[in-house]
Amino acid sequence: MGQVKQILIVDDETAIREMIAVALEMAGFECIEADNALTAHALIIDAKPDMVLLDWMMPKMSGIELARRLRSDALTADIPIIMLTARDDEDHKIHGLEAGIDDYITKPFSPRELVARLKSVLRRVTPKGIDQVVEVEGLRLDPVSHRASSQGTALDLGPTEYRLLQFFMSHQDRAYSRTQLLDMVWGGNVYVEERTVDVHIRRLRKALGDRHQYLIQTVRGTGYRFSTQTQ
Amino acid sequence: MGQVKQILIVDDETAIREMIAVALEMAGFECIEADNALTAHALIIDAKPDMVLLDWMMPKMSGIELARRLRSDALTADIPIIMLTARDDEDHKIHGLEAGIDDYITKPFSPRELVARLKSVLRRVTPKGIDQVVEVEGLRLDPVSHRASSQGTALDLGPTEYRLLQFFMSHQDRAYSRTQLLDMVWGGNVYVEERTVDVHIRRLRKALGDRHQYLIQTVRGTGYRFSTQTQ
DNA sequence: CTTCCCTGTAACATATTTGTCATATTATTG
DNA sequence: CAATAATATGACAAATATGTTACAGGGAAG
Incomplete structure (x- = not known):
């Protein structure tokens, strides 16, 4: 399981900081706070x-301004930043993107949304070592022992299903076409029918069981996606 | 940051071209000129x-006429156009084919105004990275995960509606004719009734719900437009 | 060589999407 | 205000995309 993540909340209004802190702590994060940029x-x-x-x-x-400073210092350049903006002013967004902001949320926002976005950014940014154990909502994949388990019980996966799951778990929240999946999971130089992907998706879903099926999502007209968020 | 932008000034009166060129160069743009449409x-x-x-x-x-040609060629379709009209052409602005024109300026105009408008158009047209999340007033589209959401809740869009929304969100504040939309969203080589666009607009609007419907605006006699500004 | 497990495909079953039409509504014009 | 043109909307059947199952062949393990 990943470490407990520590989140710094920077806002000059105490009420807002508290509100956010509570939401994050309920979601299992650790919070520290600051009321000004310095x-x-x-x-x-x-x-x-x-x-x-x-x-x-x-x-x-x-x-x-703080974001820029963080980006310009190698020590802090990799720390992801989510901006909280009062109104979604186009200008701000453009500047924000330039400054290397990872995401922005427009106030007012629901705690649910905040947590979802935050997780999404963390997932995207946290580099998964190739041999790193990945765990999502009780679904766990351990590349070293080459095993997958759901709620502690081992899953019975064929080799292809295992690779598919591993690929998905290390590339979450991203839609892939069948062709891309064939390239990434099967390997670039095989000729296989696109529809074959569907079948393996089906097998993977079946193996995951009701508890985790929802993680493998169909993106109609495009392909498939692995995500904890509801469609 | 941004490159120096190059602006083409097309006007048959040399004096006006010069005047504009000077104003733009002072504002940090690079100018080229032409005295006729060809x-x-x-x-x-x-x-x-x-x-x-x-x-x-x-x-x-x-x-x-030139504007029309530029729009119909994929190579030039994305180049923003600002029209300079004399006061008595005012009607044209309303009646005329306003599809694809990004802004109008009525002569005489102050250099300040010209520069301001120009920057504004550039800002909104500047190509957002193809994989960049776009968010407008709580409506969010993430091309990477291939998802659209309104206030954090996922939207249920068909493939075509998704593409339509993606196109609109990355080409805001500009009216498109049905034909242009068919070209850009459906693809150049399909034969589909123009009216079909209406139906998909309808479906998109329905999916967006009351909260965001207003963003998809009907431009009577012309087509449709995506804009946060009220008609 | 047999057995057992994986794979890729084809075939069939469902589910969703799409383009059109016919019919309301709504704006424009004189 | 009536006539007219342009859009909106709802319904549908055809076209597509995806889900599911069954099966034959390949290959590794024994």
Whole structure:
């Protein structure tokens, strides 16, 4: 299982910080807080959080300015940043993207949405070592022992299904076409019918059982996707 | 950051061209000029400017005619166009084929105004990375995971509606004719009734729900447009 | 050589999407 | 306000895409 992730919340309004902190802690994250960009900067260098939630508008140094600084320092350049913006002003977004923001959320937002986005960014950014155990909602895949299990019980997967699952679990929230899957999972130089993918998807789904089927999602007209979020 | 943008000024009056060129160069743009639509067309294909400032009334080929040609060629379809119209052409603005024109400026205009409008158009047209998440007023489309959501809840879109929405969200504030939409969203070589577009617009609107319907706007006599601004 | 497990395909079953039409609605024009 | 043109909408059948199952052949293990 992944470490507990530490999230730094930067916002000048205490009420908002608390609200976010509660939501995140309920979702199993650890939170630290800062009420201005300068404090935040010091804290980041000190505590190296796994992610920074950053309010756009703040006294002294703006969120965007802090983001730039973090990006320009190699020590902090890899820490993902999610921006909290009051209104979704086009300009802000453009500048935000330039400054290397990973995502932004427009206030007001629901705790559910916040947590979902946060997880999504973390998943995207956290580099999975090729031999790293991946676990998602009780579904666990261990590349070293070459085993997959659901709620602790081993799953019975064929070799292809195993590779498919491994690929999916290390490339979540991303839609792949059948052709892409054939390239990535089967290998570039095999000639196999596209529809064959469907069959293996079916076998994988069956093996995952009701508990985890939903993770393998059909993207109609496109292909398939692995995601914890509802379609 | 951004490259220096190159603007093509098309007007038969040298004095006006010069005036505009000076204003734009002071604002940090690079200018090229043409005194008639034919020369302009060649120049556009050759130099691929980032934007075309086009006089409505010109000898030989009119501005509107040139605009039409640019729009119908995939190579030039994305180059933004700002029309320069004399006051008494005002009607044209309303009646005329406004599909594909990004903005109008009525002569006489102040350099300040021109530059402001131009920047505004460039800002919204500037190609967002093809895989970039687009979000507008809580409506969000993520090309990577191939998902659209409204206020955090997933939207149920058919493939065509998805493509339509993606096209609109990356080409905002610009009216498209049904034919253009068929070309851009359906693909150039399909024969489909123009009216079919209406039906898919309808489906898209329905899927967007009350919260976001207003973004898909009918431009009577012309086609449709995606914009946050009220009609 | 046999047995057993995997695979890829084909065939059939379902589910969704799509393009059109006919019919309302709504805007425009005189 | 009536006449007319342009859109909106709902329904449907045809076309597509995906789900599912069965099966034959390949290959590894014994």
